[in-house]
Amino acid sequence: MTEKFPFHVIPKLGALGIAGGTIKGYGCPGLSITTSAITIAEVARVDASCSTFILVHSSLAMLTIALCGSEEQKQKYLPSLAKFSTVACWALTEPDYGSDASSLQTTATKVEGGWILKGQKRWIGNSTFADLLVIFARNTTTDQINGYIVKKDAPGLTVTKIENKIGLRIVQNGDIVMKSVFVPDEDRLPGVNSFQDTNKVLAVSRVMVAWQPIGISMGVYDMCHRYLKERKQFGAPLAAFQINQQKLVHMLGNVQAMVLVGWRICKLYEKGTMTPGHASLAKSWISLKARETVAIGRELLGGNGILSDFLVAKAMGDLEPIYTYEGTYDINSLVTGREITGLASFKPAVLSKRSRL
Structure with missing residues (x-):
């Protein structure tokens, strides 16, 4: 586990x-969101x-260019990104x-x-080796959030890898510092004119992220199912014990x-009726259930459950950043609470300076 x-x-x-x-187009597959989500789950099933x-x-960088970029930008960047000839x-x-995030201070x-x-x-995945960096910054004239495509060799741009993570260890998260980085007009994303424009992308990516814990959980179930049938204790396969079968069924459920x-959530998106609350509920609830599922899997493997060799311990670590990114639980x-009540509760109540006595 070298984080390479x-x-x-x-x-x-x-x-x-x-x-x-x-x-659709530009060398991209044009999948339905359901199909695309399943592909992410199947990859996560093997490695998160x-x-x-x-x-x-x-689902973040390419989709931002597709939804918010000019036709010239799409033609220029998407074909090579679709083939992974370049990375973003x-x-x-x-x-x-x-x-x-809407209070960002990059200018x-x-x-x-x-x-x-x-x-x-900070925490920018792929940033240490990406050819293109989609950067969001506050326009000093309008005070609104704009989007820019920055090349990896731009003068004034430095990226440092974040070390010692407990999960998603081979994902190269980086700290990016920009000291007067020049971006030509042709690389400003014309469709990003406020923070709300980033939500067009986040709506899709939040759905996709919700399928990562599904894939991880499927992979852990696969491992536990195989392990319980192969390993024996007290003269019988672990799968023959009632409590182990109950835990396996709990995971499958x-x-x-x-x-x-x-x-x-995919079908709601395809019908055009998905709301932010729908996507947030799916991502938070699925990641919570995945945590529970993988914890049961760890129990089933006993001492081997803490060894990365058996996948389950690795999956536990990988779930932690997923539980947090794309919006914490x-x-x-x-x-979702704001959507169902009509009341926002993100900011703490302002303390009154007047005594209640």
């Missing part, structure tokens, strides 16, 4: 023909980090702004022929329920 990215698998991932997911690599590249990342989160100042970007980004919620719950 397996670059040799990129051509193989490209050969799968799934990069670009729902994007590879699914995250694809998701960042495809997506930079919204900052050191001081995670859940409160974009208009100059002759382009823009000057100044600021920092969870997986079935998670798949149905994931399927439902708590934030996604509050998004």
Whole structure:
């Protein structure tokens, strides 16, 4: 477990023909969101980090260009990204702004022929080796959020890998620092003019992320099912013991329920009736159930359950960042809560300066 990215698998991932997911044209597969989500789950079933690599590249960076880019930008960037000939990342989160992403402080100042970007980004997957970086910054004139495509060799741009993660260890998350990075006008994304425009992308990516825990849970169930039939104690396979069968059935029931919620949210999106609350509920609830499912799997493997060799311990670690990114469990719950009550509760109540006595 060296936290090194397996670059040799990129051509193989490209050969799968799934990069670009729902994007039509430009060498992209034009899949339904249901089909695209299932592909992410199947990759996560084998390795969660590879699914995250694809998701960042495809459902965030590529989709932003497809939904918010000019025709020239789509023609220029999407074909090579669809083949993984080039790799992209997506930079919204900052050191001081995670859940409160709309308050980001990276700035974009208009100059002759382009823009000057100044600021920092954190936790950006693929950023240490990405050819293209989709960066969000605050326009100093309008005070609105704009989007930009930054090349990896841009002067003033530095990226440092974040070390010592307990999950998704081969995903190369980075700290990005921009010291007066020039971006030409042709690389400003014309369709990003406010934070609401990023939600067009997040609506899709949140659905896709919800299918990652489904895939992880399926992989853990596969491992436990095989292990219980092969390993013997007290002269019998572990699968012959009632309590182990009950736990295995519990896991299977969870997986079935998670798949149905994931399927439902995809169909709502395809009908054009999915709301932010729908997507947030699916992502938060599925990731919560996956945590429970993988914890049961860890129990079934006994001492071997804490060894990364048996996949289950690795899956437990990989679920933790997924439980947090694309909106934490708590934030996604509050998004849904706001939708069903009409009352936002994201910010703490302002304390009154007047004594109640």
